[in-house]
Amino acid sequence: MLWIGIVGVLFPGVGPLLLGGLEAAGRLTATEIGLAGMAELAAMGIGAAVLGPAFGAKRLRLAAVACGCFLAALNLASTFAHDGLLVLARAAAGLPAGALIWIITGMIVRSPRPDRWSGVYLTVQTLAQLIVVSALTIFVIGHFGPNGGFVALAALAASAALAGALIPRAWAALPQAEDGPKGLPSPRGWVALLAVFCFQAFILALWIYAEPLSRQAGHPATTAGLAFSISLAAQVVGGSAATALAGRTSWFVSLTLGVVAAAACLVAFAALPPAAAFLAASGLFGFAWLFASPFLTPLAIEADPSRRAALLGPGASLLGCAAGPLLAALIVGEHDVRPAVWLAGGLAIATLALISGLHLTRHR
Numbered sequence: 001m002l003w004i005g006i007v008g009v010l011f012p013g014v015g016p017l018l019l020g021g022l023e024a025a026g027r028l029t030a031t032e033i034g035l036a037g038m039a040e041l042a043a044m045g046i047g048a049a050v051l052g053p054a055f056g057a058k059r060l061r062l063a064a065v066a067c068g069c070f071l072a073a074l075n076l077a078s079t080f081a082h083d084g085l086l087v088l089a090r091a092a093a094g095l096p097a098g099a100l101i102w103i104i105t106g107m108i109v110r111s112p113r114p115d116r117w118s119g120v121y122l123t124v125q126t127l128a129q130l131i132v133v134s135a136l137t138i139f140v141i142g143h144f145g146p147n148g149g150f151v152a153l154a155a156l157a158a159s160a161a162l163a164g165a166l167i168p169r170a171w172a173a174l175p176q177a178e179d180g181p182k183g184l185p186s187p188r189g190w191v192a193l194l195a196v197f198c199f200q201a202f203i204l205a206l207w208i209y210a211e212p213l214s215r216q217a218g219h220p221a222t223t224a225g226l227a228f229s230i231s232l233a234a235q236v237v238g239g240s241a242a243t244a245l246a247g248r249t250s251w252f253v254s255l256t257l258g259v260v261a262a263a264a265c266l267v268a269f270a271a272l273p274p275a276a277a278f279l280a281a282s283g284l285f286g287f288a289w290l291f292a293s294p295f296l297t298p299l300a301i302e303a304d305p306s307r308r309a310a311l312l313g314p315g316a317s318l319l320g321c322a323a324g325p326l327l328a329a330l331i332v333g334e335h336d337v338r339p340a341v342w343l344a345g346g347l348a349i350a351t352l353a354l355i356s357g358l359h360l361t362r363h364r
Contacts, residue, residue: 001167004064005104005121006128007160008097010153011040013129017136021146027082039091041322047098048105049315055099057106057171064103064164067096072157079147100160101314106171109310114301115251119243119294126235126290185312188358189304193316195354196296199259200320201327202347203289206266208325209332209340210282216337217272227279231286238290251298252359256352258292263348270341303358
């Protein structure tokens with residue numbers, strides 16, 4: 001079951017490597033790289049929020065097998081598409097990938113300890129992305145180019161389809177919502193989803209410009225790559241710490257600490273610090289990012305005990321991941337990308353306001 005969700009979320013980690021290779025091969029422009037990445041993330045959000053629920057909780061095997069095969073076919077189609085057709089292929093690939101994420105989310109929100117399983121999933125998926133990126137870089141890209149990477153992703157998607165034949169046929173029914181239309185979250189659940197959206201938009205609005213910020217600060221060319229590696233390692237540690245603390249501390253305290261720690265890093269990034277400080281801020285930012293993320297699930301469950309909001313959490317999260325970079329792109333300058341930091345700060349404040357409001361008005 002976990003493998004299905006991991007395959008569904010692989011592309012955000014692998015995408016920059018493959019899309020950059022396509023630009024070098026002349027099959028994408030720099031602008032189309034951004035469009036392809038944003039379109040796939042947005043489609044993943046739609047797939048998790050719409051396509052997955054359209055299959056329903058009683059057709060899980062059909063959803064997993066069909067979406068795994070569809071994703072494999074679209075990854076193969078990406079080996080010969082160019083320009084606009086390639087952007088469309090990646091956007092279409094986001095839909096079945098999002099549905100695969102919806103399947104693992106159904107398991108997490110129905111588990112006795114959803115915060116712990118969320119931490120396990122986020123940590124393992126980060127490790128998987130790191131392993132796949134490293135394997136593609138060492139064994140595939142150099143010999144077969146980006147097309148080899150897409151073939152490898154197609155094989156992984158096919159393995160998810162095979163795994164889908166082994167999962168349960170259906171989930172147990174969720175509790176009925178006490179308020180709000182049948183099948184939809186309660187009003188408080190929608191507020192929780194807005195908090196999830198703002199959190200991920202805050203993170204990605206800043207992190208998408210980490211490399212330009214390093215360059216603007218005058219760091220060596222290798223600094224940004226080292227920052228990404230340090231951040232990934234710190235994310236694994238942060239996710240592991242959250243998993244260990246699940247059930248032992250309040251989701252509100254843990255989530256607030258994570259958001260505040262990530263927001264504190266914005267001060268360092270905005271100051272365009274020396275390379276050592278930039279690397280330290282990148283590590284803390286990555287740790288706080290994955291430490292806070294698992295507690296978004298218990299936030300949504302407490303806000304909406306029917307757990308319908310929690311099921312839509314990945315959709316809100318992925319849409320936030322797409323919206324953050326898009327909003328930042330509208331305000332950054334050609335020579336100064338620090339406005340992305342101020343946008344991230346505003347989104348962090350909005351996240352804290354939303355989770356604090358839900359916590360203070362909760363049913364005791």
